[in-house]
Amino acid sequence: MGTNGVPLIQLQDVHKKLGGREILRGVTLDVRDGETLVVIGRSGTGKSVTLKTLIGLLHPDKGRIIIQGRDVTGLPEREYAEVRRLFGVLFQSGALINWLSVAENVALPLREHTTKSEEEIQAIVADKLKLLELTHARDLMPSEISGGMKKRAGLARALVLGPKVILYDEPTSGLDPVMSSQINELVNRMKREVGVTSILVTHDMESAYSVGDRIAMLYEGRIIFIGSPDEAKNTEDEVVHQFVRGLLEGPITDALRKEEGLGAQPRESEDGPGDEFGSDETPRPKTRRTDTIPIKRRPKLWAVFRCANPGCQKPAREGPVATPPTCCEKPMVEI
Numbered sequence: 001m002g003t004n005g006v007p008l009i010q011l012q013d014v015h016k017k018l019g020g021r022e023i024l025r026g027v028t029l030d031v032r033d034g035e036t037l038v039v040i041g042r043s044g045t046g047k048s049v050t051l052k053t054l055i056g057l058l059h060p061d062k063g064r065i066i067i068q069g070r071d072v073t074g075l076p077e078r079e080y081a082e083v084r085r086l087f088g089v090l091f092q093s094g095a096l097i098n099w100l101s102v103a104e105n106v107a108l109p110l111r112e113h114t115t116k117s118e119e120e121i122q123a124i125v126a127d128k129l130k131l132l133e134l135t136h137a138r139d140l141m142p143s144e145i146s147g148g149m150k151k152r153a154g155l156a157r158a159l160v161l162g163p164k165v166i167l168y169d170e171p172t173s174g175l176d177p178v179m180s181s182q183i184n185e186l187v188n189r190m191k192r193e194v195g196v197t198s199i200l201v202t203h204d205m206e207s208a209y210s211v212g213d214r215i216a217m218l219y220e221g222r223i224i225f226i227g228s229p230d231e232a233k234n235t236e237d238e239v240v241h242q243f244v245r246g247l248l249e250g251p252i253t254d255a256l257r258k259e260e261g262l263g264a265q266p267r268e269s270e271d272g273p274g275d276e277f278g279s280d281e282t283p284r285p286k287t288r289r290t291d292t293i294p295i296k297r298r299p300k301l302w303a304v305f306r307c308a309n310p311g312c313q314k315p316a317r318e319g320p321v322a323t324p325p326t327c328c329e330k331p332m333v334e335i
């Protein structure tokens with residue numbers, strides 16, 4: 001909660017349709033000042049769309065977004081650009097610009113959004129690079145650094161404008177377990193040392209448990225669970241249970257099979273005939289451990305793009321991935 005008891009961020013019954021499908025179907029979620037809130041959910045379920053809607057890169061079809069007590073839903077782009085300054089975003093792709101050095105990537109938001117002198121910019125950049133242990137990499141190009149360093153450079157860039165909230169989109173995806181632990185530790189450090197509020201989107205439960213004050217699960221367009229990591233581990237909700245344990249069988253895979261037209265397979269029960277007696281304490285289905293839940297992948301056809309020209313002030317735009325929209329006579333860059 002904020003000092004006046006109002007949550008820092010509120011999503012109220014947010015709906016969003018994309019490509020003819022209703023992706024968000026009534027997302028309601030509060031984010032408290034100073035917490036790390038983790039949003040979990042299957043790939044393709046709308047986690048990134050939720051973040052993009054929050055920061056006004058996408059606009060809800062219905063529902064409200066309230067930030068620091070102010071309803072920002074549908075604000076014109078110019079005003080939303082101001083709201084966006086509260087947020088530092090570490091996008092899934094890292095989104096470093098390939099032809100700029102690490103230091104220049106980090107300096108970019110300062111050059112775009114402030115009138116600071118070169119000396120001030122260099123000082124802030126040096127400070128953030130130090131915080132993220134990247135001082136040695138300042139003059140390297142993105143192609144010359146590891147995946148973990150790219151994420152750290154992306155985070156340094158997300159921090160330069162002194163955001164109140166950091167949004168992390170799948171910060172550990174594509175990283176090995178050691179690097180993932182380093183990123184988790186970094187998220188915790190940002191909270192401890194910088195005092196930011198964080199929203200972290202992931203399907204990596206290890207990461208969720210190691211950084212989350214609370215965990216919320218997005219499923220079929222809504223938040224179906226929110227609670228502490230312990231509550232997530234011990235939940236009776238079968239959907240959340242299947243997801244957080246990474247179980248092969250359960251309601252998520254049943255629904256997937258149905259969607260794929262294969263019909264739900266009967267699930268084996270480890271607990272004998274319990275189900276047949278219709279007890280309130282329905283025994284959990286027999287479960288096998290697996291690393292991941294099988295995920296139905298849909299090719300991504302549509303995305304949000306920003307101008308490739310760092311100085312350009314025009315807003316982000318949606319467009320097909322195959323033929324990105326152009327701005328300033330260049331193809332725009334996916335975010």
Ligand SMILES: Nc1ncnc2c1ncn2[C@@H]1O[C@H](COP(=O)(O)OP(=O)(O)O)[C@@H](O)[C@H]1O
Binds near residue numbers: 046048318
């Ligand atoms: N701009 C868009 N236009 C059409 N469909 C989109 C767009 N952005 C995302 N989607 C679709 O919305 C769904 C949710 O996407 P996303 O939020 O990226 O999922 P995730 O939970 O993996 O982050 C996916 O099926 C994706 O293909």
Ligand SMILES: [Mg+2]
Binds near residue numbers: 047048049092169
């Ligand atoms: Mg995503």
